[in-house]
Amino acid sequence: MIPIGPPPWLFILICLGFLAAALLWIIWILRLAFSHRARRHLRSWRGLAFVLLSAIGCHTLWSVYTFQRALAAYEAEDKLNRRPVLAESRRLAGIDMPAGTALVLQLARTPEAFNRAEFPHPVPIGGVETLRVERYLSIHTDENYRTTGFTPENLRLTGLGESRQAGWLCDATVPIIFATHPDGSIKSFESCTAGAGNLVEGQPLPKGAEIIATEGTVYLDGSRGSDRWLIHLPPDAGLLVHGAQQKGGALLLDAGRKVVRQVPG
Known part of the structure; x- marks a missing residue:
């Protein structure tokens, strides 16, 4: 396994900052939607701050969405590569495995490197x-x-x-x-x-x-x-x-x- 270090603290703090800004933006939108007073005060520097916060919020939400899609695609690919189900009978590690056997592979796309096999019978x-x-x-x-x-x-x-x-x-x-x-x-x-x-x-x-x-x-x-x-x-x-x-x-x-x-x- 290739050793990978943890992400730097600065990166984590930046991500948390963007998430906090997105949350603040959503709360502000809700206030504008339900408060006439809040809409009346949306002027001068508040308007500029709202535009800036909107840009950060939209970027953050889009990043979260794309990350979730990438994660779902990775999990689907990982399941395909590491958790295959035998479509036909096959002999692995000296064992005659029937069709329908669910494998868990320690090495992706290498059925011989299974660490678990569950048989249908x-x-x-x-x-x-x-x-x-x-x-x-x-x-x-x-x-x-x-x-x-x-x-x-x-x-x-x-x-x-x-x-x-x-x-x-x-x-x-x-x-x-x-x-x-x-x-x-x-x-x-x-x-x-x-x-x-x-x-x-x-x-x-x-x-x-x-x-x-x-x-x-x-x-x-x-x-x-x-x-x-x-x-x-x-x-x-x-x-x-x-x-x-x-x-x-x-x-x-x-x-x-x-x-x-x-x-x-």
């Missing part, structure tokens, strides 16, 4: 009956701030029902997050919100818990822990762990989903 993606796709894109620029490319950082899928991911049953009505390859295709599961039916050491995991895949806690000596899952429990839901009830807080699980550490709420 569920589309199966990565085991999720998806209605909405969201992505975070890292935009690359050169020393002159010209865009040279982009890299998708993750993929967030929101859809219908539940989806099984890495052995967990996830609530698909809440975004399910995946890491992606540079081309945007799914690389691995990252996190989701637990649906009903998950177990931790034989105990039901509360619905609404946040499930996050990890690569193990990194310790000061550089070694990694055996934990592979981080579970944030809902503050109002409990889970029986090692004979004790835990409400809220977090659990760290190993690859076999055994609790290796508890973090109190």
